[in-house]
Amino acid sequence: MQGAMKTLSSSILPLKREGSVLRFVRGSISHFARQARSELPRISLKMIEGMTGPLEEWMAAGRFNLAILYRTAESVGQMTVLAREEFCLVVPPGEPPFEDSIPLADLHAFPLAVPMRNNNVRRSVADVVAQHRCVLDVRFEVDSLSTIINMVMEGKAYSILTPSAIQKEASQGQVRTVKIIDPVITRSVVLAVNPKDDRSPAVSAVRKLIPKVVRKLIDSGRWPATAPDAA
Secondary structure, eight states: OOOEEEEEEESSSOOSSSOBOOOOSTTOHHHHHHHHHHHOTTEEEEEEOOOHHHHHHHHHTTOOSEEEEEEOGGGOTTSEEEEEEEOEEEEOTTOSOOSSEEEGGGGGGSEEEEOOTTSHHHHHHHHHHHHTTOOOEEEEEOSOHHHHHHHHHTTSOBEEEOGGGGHHHHHTTSSEEEEEESSOOEEEEEEEEOGGGTTOHHHHHHHHHHHHHHHHHHHHTSSOOBOGGGO
């Protein structure tokens, strides 16, 4: 899940521009909001969810101060890595494969519903598939995570997502996850800072809080990801 955060006001640490972009794992924004209210009570924030492409465009246009984005392992650059996630095959209940893992080369047997080509999820998977000369049976390209999940739940397709994207549905038995191996496909969750806001006290305060919240979510098991120092 992706989102944007705008700092609306701060009686002590005002921000000059529109705000701070943040994206957290699905359902975890409330945890960040609670922590921010406790530790940064004088900074007001507005959070907006969106897809990777628009968020990156808004950051480039200077609309936001901070962004949490998805990146392939090779495209992190100077950004701070907050976590790493592994992709899995998302399976309708009661359907094969019934093993705990599946080789990348065997994914061609399953009809997929996947994000659009400009989505970072799609790029991360496509890069690895191309490198290993494998093929995927992409039946549907969908610009909506909830629609993709519903299609899998209804048995209309499989998908390739990270466990955090379908954590609730998997816990309720509405979908299953099968680990992809040979190779494992990973992506990094990174924190980007607008260079113009690098010295802003308010941005700095939020910037320091984000890794703490992410680590807490990972350590508590609420985010099925790996901390960068444990990867």
